[in-house]
Amino acid sequence: MTSGLLFALVGVALFALGLAGLVLIGDVLRRILAFNLMGSGAFLVLVGLAQRNGVPDAVPQAMVLTGIVVAVAATALALALARRLDAQREGALPEDEDG
Amino acid sequence: MKRLAVFCLACAFVVLTGGALIELGPAAIDLRGQVAAQLAASGVSHPVTAVLLNFRGYDTLLEVAVLLIALLAILAVTDKPPAAPVPAHPLLQAVARGATPAMILVAVYLLWAGAHRPGGAFQAGAVLAAAAVLLHLVGLLPGWGAPGLRLRLGLTAGFALFLALAAALLSQGALLQYPPAAAGTLILVIEAGLTVSLGLILAGLFLFLSRDEGGET
Numbered sequence: 253m254t255s256g257l258l259f260a261l262v263g264v265a266l267f268a269l270g271l272a273g274l275v276l277i278g279d280v281l282r283r284i285l286a287f288n289l290m291g292s293g294a295f296l297v298l299v300g301l302a303q304r305n306g307v308p309d310a311v312p313q314a315m316v317l318t319g320i321v322v323a324v325a326a327t328a329l330a331l332a333l334a335r336r337l338d339a340q341r342e343g344a345l346p347e348d349e350d351g
Numbered sequence: 352m353k354r355l356a357v358f359c360l361a362c363a364f365v366v367l368t369g370g371a372l373i374e375l376g377p378a379a380i381d382l383r384g385q386v387a388a389q390l391a392a393s394g395v396s397h398p399v400t401a402v403l404l405n406f407r408g409y410d411t412l413l414e415v416a417v418l419l420i421a422l423l424a425i426l427a428v429t430d431k432p433p434a435a436p437v438p439a440h441p442l443l444q445a446v447a448r449g450a451t452p453a454m455i456l457v458a459v460y461l462l463w464a465g466a467h468r469p470g471g472a473f474q475a476g477a478v479l480a481a482a483a484v485l486l487h488l489v490g491l492l493p494g495w496g497a498p499g500l501r502l503r504l505g506l507t508a509g510f511a512l513f514l515a516l517a518a519a520l521l522s523q524g525a526l527l528q529y530p531p532a533a534a535g536t537l538i539l540v541i542e543a544g545l546t547v548s549l550g551l552i553l554a555g556l557f558l559f560l561s562r563d564e565g566g567e568t
Contacts, residue, residue, distance in 0.1 A: 257372065264368045268361040275357050301372065310398030311382040314407060317399065318414045321473055321549075325421035328556035332425040335560070 259300030267293030280334045394534025395466040408527035438490035447489040454482040472542040476549025483554035494561040509548025
């Protein structure tokens, strides 16, 4: 087994961990984290599989770099939405009028 | 019960997918060879940079557009004014002040190094954004409110420059097909614009979000 294949297998485990978290956890912030874990697993599978015979491949690496940046943007957007959701839930209670 | 079912399904997924990965045969297409064969014509000598900005420049162009759209969406859902910065310990502020010029230098180096070794616009932009976030966390840089004209220009400059060059080069036959003689210079110009804009966008993802901090009390 090469280290690339090991990376891919760890990536599969991370993906499954994130997916289980996404299904089981109710809290929005932790679901965003679980979703990120899924993404990291997918990236690890892409990069690991491409270099499973020892030589790195530039194309999946470049695509994963693109994916990481998009994942950062998606996470920030998810956090903004979660924050807005939180503020609206607080606003729905009458005693939090000044919040 | 639900936990057990999800746990079993996740384990089954790992075993089945892992088994498939171990049994996977060699790839049907060899992109590595194609990249190596065309590397000399790409204008840079590092294969990842060549793929990002030359062979698959279209992906990178759209990626920057995605970042801008995410930032616009964040601006649309946050409406509270920026919170007053809370100054940190003077020692932390001094360290952040000292680290910022070094981080800008590292960003410029990463941008330049991207042509021939790991580095490039995204890494350089991330370092610039980290410097801005550091300054914000020690209370030297306030969170951003509604962006003014200069900030808007800075946020969009990289994408606009990339798009303008892509449009100007359409006469070459395909989108983002650079003339080989000028490819290196064009990639550096695009990457320089992207570094500034990506630094601002990534910093903005944090600094625009931090502006409704006061809403939690």
